[in-house]
Amino acid sequence: MLIYHIFSAFVYAIGRQYSDKKNFNAEVDFVYRQYRNLPWYFRAVFACLALLLDLALMKGLLPFHRQQLRERLHRIKRLKRLNLGVTNDFLTFFNGLTAFSVYSDPSRDADG
């Protein structure tokens, strides 16, 4: 369940770059299902990385997934600038799938 919350935190922060809508549950669901579809070796790496980043991107005593949206986005951008191989793959996974999902049904933007 913790993995799901961390994934949700990434998707909400990234999704906000693409759309003003408030509800990104469909995107979280899509990204999480795709994570479950990954070959086991990627799934294991992504799960470890998610847990690690949740702690590595702490602010005070708050793990990444409990932080404010703006703070999370700021931290994601800083992480991206570090240009670390596997972390880049991890972010590309969220970035690409969230964008794909948001624009798969742009009419839902109106839902707010």
Next chain:
Amino acid sequence: MRVFQDIVVGSGPGGAITSYFLKKADRDVLLIEAGSRLFQQDTVAFSKDEMLRKYWNGGLTVALGNPKIPFVLGKCFGGGSEINAGIYHRASPEVLEEWARRFQLRDIDEASLNEHYEYFEKELTVSSMPDNLIPKASRLLAEGASKLNWKCFEVPRWFDYDKPENQKQTMSETFLSRSIELDLEMVFEKTVRRLKQKNGIWHVVSFEGDSYHAENIFLCAGAVQTPSILMRSGIGRNVGRSLQLHPTIKATALFDDEINTEGMGVPVHQVREFSPAISLGCSISSLPYLSLALSEFENYTTFARENWKKMSTYYAMIRPESCARIINIPFTRDPVIRYDLSDRDVANLLSGLKKLCQLLFAAGARKVFPSILDEKFILDSADEIESRLANVDRKLIQLMSIHLFGSCPMGENPALCATDSYGRVSGQHGLYVNDASLLCTSLGLNPQGTLMCFARRNVLHFLETRNG
């Protein structure tokens, strides 16, 4: 224990054709499919839903290496034919000549293969798109090529344009439907783990714990799963060491005029001036795919939403010299695929990308976004192409592939081939491969037409020699 005469593993083009001809010869056949029983109308083409329900690993399968190459495989009734663009090519005489020479592949003279090609061209209504339906994004590619004096063609597809719906003549729409009418027995959502032969009977064991039995097995599970099953079964001679794919790099272009429409699908023109080494063509350009293509350009993903009608994605595909290796990890169903792209292939890809950008600017593009992992990598004019693309770090190149083949090459050369010239696995009685794994080397083209041609040739040869 029920023993079938034949078990066919996989319902993609190879498996669909194999099971149809076996069933037509009145044999007792079971078809085993790892995916679900879905038809064309059950998902929208190139949608999120299709990705989740019809692709292997949700479309997130990757060949590891530098750079990594994501590729897609079908995992559904009809396999790859359900999710691809339906593009049709015949193999060139030069490629067939190479297969005969290097792999000692027998009986592949033009006349005998023509019969099979012509059969599918008729049965699947391989045809050109009616002129009034050709998308502007496709015409632009042709216009750009014409300005540069490059050869450009409209590629035929297995589409029946006279039908009001389900125009794509996929396997579920054609050969599998015909097999259902012949009472083909099928099981779904069963992934084959391994094969065992005992007292002349093959036993097929699935990851789900089921067992099936037959006198003959036809492995048609695709270029990754077929060799994996063989390797898990302890059959490994020349298996899984020569998996090939067509590394493809994309570029998205912005034009002044509207060129993209809802439901445009995959445009139909290809530039073959540099083939077989490099081919240029059109790619799926729906809004979700455009936004995916632009997701690394931080400020441009929302730009795609506002300007998608003026944008389209194109590709440069190479015929590589590199090949991949399939590595099975015990007790798991996902093999690891290792692909080390050679420096020459990387240089070829960048050369293809330069040509593609040149073509797009000649066609009137205002901006080109090459698929390079660098948010600043946007080209505003043709003058920038040489300098910007001169020294791109291979780590930053974002590639993909949709064609996989060659992991169990056929032929009589014992140093290279996993099967004989008709797909019978070396040293095994009653075990056959009949899918894209058999194709010896890269065609530099979509391989499905050639795969179907060989699948029919091989299954008819099996029936002739069994009955004769």
